[in-house]
Amino acid sequence: MSYRTEEVAYVQPAQPAASAQAAQQQRSTAEYRALDAAHHIHPFSDMGALNRTGSRVIVKAQGVYLWDSDGNKVIDGMAGLWCVNVGYGRKELADAAYRQMMELPYYNTFFKTTHPPVIELSALLAELAPEPFNHFFYCNSGSEGNDTVLRIVHHYWATQGKHSKKFVISRKNGYHGSTIAGGTLGGMGYMHEQMPSKVENIVHIDQPYFFGEAQGNLTPEEFALARAQQLEAKILEIGADNVAAFIGEPFQGAGGVIFPASTYWPEIQRICRKYDILLVADEVIGGFGRTGEWFAHQYFGFEPDLITLAKGLTSGYIPMGAVGLHDRVAKAIIENGDFNHGLTYSGHPVAAAVAVANLKLLRDEKIVERVKTHTGPYFQKKLRDTLGNHPIIGEISGAGLVAGLQLAEDPKTRKRFANGGDVGTICRDFCFNGNLIMRATGDRMLLSPPLVINKLEIDEIVSKAKKAIDATAQQLGIS
Numbered sequence: 216m217s218y219r220t221e222e223v224a225y226v227q228p229a230q231p232a233a234s235a236q237a238a239q240q241q242r243s244t245a246e247y248r249a250l251d252a253a254h255h256i257h258p259f260s261d262m263g264a265l266n267r268t269g270s271r272v273i274v275k276a277q278g279v280y281l282w283d284s285d286g287n288k289v290i291d292g293m294a295g296l297w298c299v300n301v302g303y304g305r306k307e308l309a310d311a312a313y314r315q316m317m318e319l320p321y322y323n324t325f326f327k328t329t330h331p332p333v334i335e336l337s338a339l340l341a342e343l344a345p346e347p348f349n350h351f352f353y354c355n356s357g358s359e360g361n362d363t364v365l366r367i368v369h370h371y372w373a374t375q376g377k378h379s380k381k382f383v384i385s386r387k388n389g390y391h392g393s394t395i396a397g398g399t400l401g402g403m404g405y406m407h408e409q410m411p412s413k414v415e416n417i418v419h420i421d422q423p424y425f426f427g428e429a430q431g432n433l434t435p436e437e438f439a440l441a442r443a444q445q446l447e448a449k450i451l452e453i454g455a456d457n458v459a460a461f462i463g464e465p466f467q468g469a470g471g472v473i474f475p476a477s478t479y480w481p482e483i484q485r486i487c488r489k490y491d492i493l494l495v496a497d498e499v500i501g502g503f504g505r506t507g508e509w510f511a512h513q514y515f516g517f518e519p520d521l522i523t524l525a526k527g528l529t530s531g532y533i534p535m536g537a538v539g540l541h542d543r544v545a546k547a548i549i550e551n552g553d554f555n556h557g558l559t560y561s562g563h564p565v566a567a568a569v570a571v572a573n574l575k576l577l578r579d580e581k582i583v584e585r586v587k588t589h590t591g592p593y594f595q596k597k598l599r600d601t602l603g604n605h606p607i608i609g610e611i612s613g614a615g616l617v618a619g620l621q622l623a624e625d626p627k628t629r630k631r632f633a634n635g636g637d638v639g640t641i642c643r644d645f646c647f648n649g650n651l652i653m654r655a656t657g658d659r660m661l662l663s664p665p666l667v668i669n670k671l672e673i674d675e676i677v678s679k680a681k682k683a684i685d686a687t688a689q690q691l692g693i694s
Contacts, residue, residue, distance in 0.1 A: 244284040247272045258393075271647075276303035279665045279672050281652070289650045292676050294665045297468060297500045297617075298531035301576050302667040308532045311572035315565045324353075324562040332567035339574055340524075340539065343509055348522065350545035352538045353562040357499030357525035358392025360536040361462070364495055364521055365396055365414070366556045368460045371493065371544055374551040380459040381416045384449055388422045390469035391462065391497055391523075400462060403470075418453070420445040422467065423475035426610050426621050426629055435476040442475070443482035450490050460493035460521075461486075465511035466612075468500035471659035472619025474612040480517040493520040493544070499536070500617075503527030504577060504666050507587030507615035514614060520544055530573045535566035582666050591615035593670055597677045598662075605681075607638075607688045616668065620660040620680070622687070631658055632691075641690060645683035653680055660684070 242250075248269035256262060257270070272284035279302055281289040294300065301308070315332060322330055333353065341349045352367070354360050365383065372380040385391065387402035398406045399414040402422070407413065421428070423442040425435045433441070450458050461483065467473040487494040496519035501511025504527065508514045512522070521544060525536035540548065548554050560566070577583055594616055602608050602620065609623030609631070622639060624632045632638045635658025643655035653676075654661040664676060688694065 244269075244272055247284060278302050278304060279668050287650055289652060290664075290672065290675055290679065292646075292651055292653045292662045292664050292680070294663050295531045296526070297505070297663045298526035300503055300505075300527040300666045301530045301573055301582065302665040305530070305532075305573075305576065307572050307576060308530065308569050311568045312533060312565050315568035319564050322564060323559065325557060329562075330564050330567075332564045332571065333562035336562075336567040336571050336574075339571055340537070343574060343578065344522075344539055345510070345513065345518070347518070347541045347543075348539040349542055350540045350549075351524075352540070352556075353567070354536040354538070354558055355534045355560050355563075355566075356392070356536045357497070357523055358394040358397040358536075359558065360499065360523040360525055360538050361391040361400055361497065362394055362396040363538045363556060364460075364462065364523055365400075366554075367521060367538065367540065367544065367548065368493055368495070370551075370554060370556075371547050372459050374547045377456070379456050382453050382458045383417050384446060384458065384461045385417060385419050386422045386463055386467075387419045388424065388470040388473075389419075389462075389464060389467060389497075391464075392499075418449065420449050422470065422473065423479050424467075424471070424473050425476065426623075427631060429629075436478045439476035439479035440482055443479050443486070446483060447486045447490075450486065450492065455490040455492070458490065458492050460495050462495035462497060464497045464499075465501045465515050465517075466506075466617070468617075468661075468663075469656060471621075471656045472613055472617055472661050472663075474614065474619075475515075477515075480512075480515040484517045495519060495521045495523070497523045499523055499525045500663070503574070504583035504586050505615055505617050505663065507583065507591045509583055527577075528573070529566060529570045532573065533566045533569045535563065535570055577666075586615045586666050590666075590668060590670070590673065594618070594664075594668075594673050594677075597673055598680075601677050601681055602684065605684060605688075606693050607684065607691070613662075616666055617663045618661070619656075620662070620684070622658045622660065622684075624693075638687065638691065642683055642687040645686045646679065649679050649683055651676060651679035651683065653683065 251270050252266035273281050274284050275282040279291055281291050319330055337351050340351050352363055354363055385400045385402055389402045391397045391400035396414045398410050399417045402419040421442055423439045425438050429438040446461055484494060496512040498510050502524050506514040512519055520541045522539040529535045598611050598618055607622050609621040609626040612619045624630045639655035639658050642660055646653040
């Protein structure tokens, strides 16, 4: 089954008849909300406030659309959580999971054992990833992937006899997961405040956020270069013999879809090579086609030593994460005894089978290529043509099918709203009520739709986003 092309009219999937829908749901929206409030703690949520208003109950999905328990059709501008790359309702992935569950639903990869799905997945990833990446370690999420990265980094330097290399440098407002290790790597203060127990030897430098943090008359390129050079200053402060790695998202995702200027990543790579420090690309959001390249570090033109993978690996249909190891790192791990790390579900056969089916869809249907040459450029142009001169839009950043829209009180002077987080929430609520999923991170509105989206659906997202931003400006008294 191939995803529709631009020339084929999109046929709206039939919604279930009322009786069938009622039979499927079994419960009313009010009943679902009451049970949810009584028993379910949501991630990153004020549960008191949420329980007072009630959650939106999503019951069905197809293509780029969701349906809630009240029958509202919602266009998903965030691909779930940046992850449903092949869109909802792909039978190929469900069939792969079913076949694998019937044949080998589970076995571990400890104790000198393996199984065909994880073997096939590893070979396929080696085919799709850049040449230096031929070995992969599996886990369940991006958070666990970055925990794994820390273990690999420290073990690697131990095998090289450089036991003092313990510090890992990350960035403020970076996001690397919500485990203790991932949360420490990330530079989000509000997460650190609720986590007094942190992983030691992790330090942060400033983010390359031009709109919000550039001072004076620096160009974006000059500012990005200066922020990259903070890495060298931090290395010299700690001592190069004590620094193990630098980790960063090629573009900051949860931090606001912040794309550094072209001078940033080449300088980061130069510094890492100069001081013999491992360079880690957190590709959890950027991987598997989001920017129009298979991996976001390819878009930015740098070569990492480790890559963290998740989300688009299975298009979110089943949990799975991975770490890709550059050949020189893999060689050190392979040739130096036990690597004392693993998880019950490392390389889970069902997850691996779904990942294989998912990656074959991305490859065989040329979905990534279409993002690069067709839908990605259209999406970026449509956003800029529609919102580029909006009175409360300060900048639009992004590439392929990911974008960050900066809300600003005065776009020309880069003056942000004093209550930017509140303004973002206002805009998000207008999106929510307009049946568009568009995420707010502080005063930046984020879009990251499924990679199979077509032009008509892009038009719908941008139109609904404009309505929400117009309503936000009106509420703020700005015209």
